[in-house]
């Protein structure tokens with residue numbers, strides 16, 4: 194009897210200590226999450242599902258921050274001048290965009306999310322942006338009305354070396370593989386060349402080809418899970434790795450990503466979790482996050498105030514990558530660099546060369562396709578193997594009808610060959626210094642004129658920040674377009690330059706940029722008074738939303754001093 198009680202006591206003590214250990218690990222995991230919504234996917238989705246629609250239209254549009262009538266009038270005049278300019282300059286481009294929108298879901302989405310939703314309808318009605326182009330040349334693109342824009346959209350990062358470069362890669366590549374045509378399954382000899390070049394560039398043993406960056410990342414993670422036998426992928430708060438479920442927890446993905454840990458970038462707490470947990474299959478790093486650690490890709494649709502901040506600290510990020518490398522090696526966790534965006538942009542050997550840290554697997558995409566769609570995975574032989582010699586039925590599948598398509602492979606071969614040429618190598622000379630100097634020059638010019646705008650950059654990838662509280666910063670994208678600068682649908686969140694921008698090209702862009710900022714300031718969008726500050730703007734937006742869902746709570750907030758304009762029109 195006594196013996197069985199003692200045994201029961203021992204069992205419950207054991208169970209308690211297991212529970213305590215589990216609770217400790219759980220707590221460590223929670224502490225390694227970034228405190229923002231970016232670090233809490235589930236809460237972010239819950240919050241997003243409760244944000245009510247409302248809009249500012251008419252007079253409210255110009256004074257949603259309680260600007261006085263004279264300022265609202267200046268804004269109205271500036272807005273209507275812009276609207277007239279758009280109508281006169283972009284008629285054909287806008288007309289086709291309007292026609293195509295009905296049947297083109299992507300276009301409907303991007304049109305809806307160019308600016309914060311409260312302003313979308315009014316802006317869309319008057320400042321509709323055309324999405325069609327007829328040609329590209331040098332660092333410019335031309336729309337259907339013959340307007341020539343400096344291209345700052347960069348084709349989502351594909352355009353690294355200039356559009357003419359890719360046209361040539363595609364044309365010559367197509368001529369080379371024409372005799373074979375679209376034969377799939379068997380390879381054209383250019384594939385063997387690409388494999389050997391990519392092995393040299395990555396310093397890794399094996400290569401697989403995919404149709405997109407997303408697929409390359411999927412395969413990297415799948416292989417890491419297969420070889421480690423562990424379930425969870427670690428990604429860092431805010432990092433983009435494509436739109437596959439496991440790497441996109443939170444807003445945008447209707448199902449929870451149950452096998453993903455989203456941890457804080459550049460944090461000792463994250464290292465602690467990596468040292469302790471036994472369910473981590475891999476760590477995914479997108480080096481672009483070095484520009485804005487723990488924040489999602491900046492887009493003007495979320496630019497509700499001036500809190501967007503960014504800045505690249507090369508030493509700190511390099512130290513972080515070294516620390517990650519060390520802990521991953523100690524714990525046998527494959528370290529994956531997702532270089533789909535930054536690969537070849539910082540250095541010909543990718544982020545690994547730039548930061549001096551070797552991953553176990555690396556993904557490339559975008560520019561490496563020489564103008565065609567592609568995803569590439571390079572890895573150590575033991576991680577790339579898709580079968581086990583000792584258990585032949587236990588395989589790790591990866592397929593894709595169009596993988597290693599001859600036309601894509603041929604354009605890629607052109608890209609990889611030219612990467613070696615002196616002309617292209619010269620483009621990388623002093624690359625970081627050149628673009629840092631350009632950013633600093635523009636920032637000095639902005640500061641000299643007391644303009645409330647600054648840029649931050651990671652080499653040729655730039656983002657625009659705002660130094661003074663305002664609800665209207667997103668208007669800048671429309672002034673920039675009017676000055677002949679083409680931005681992608683995320684607006685001033687991301688400007689992407691190609692390496693072939695000369696000093697003269699850059700000077701022209703800087704001049705137009707300054708002209709746009711001056712015009713926006715003249716039109717009163719940066720009016721502010723002492724009651725407008727970043728925190729009150731966010732609190733005020735919260736109150737606008739509460740007013741629609743929970744009027745009582747909104748009144749309480751109001752008593753705490755947040756002024757708010759009249760209730761907004763609400764859509765049924």
Ligand SMILES: Cc1ncc(COP(=O)(O)O)c(C=O)c1O
Nearest residue numbers: 405406407433434435479533534
């Ligand atoms: C770092 C990174 N990984 C993956 C992807 C997904 O690539 P794709 O759009 O070709 O699927 C992207 C796309 O922007 C990316 O930037």
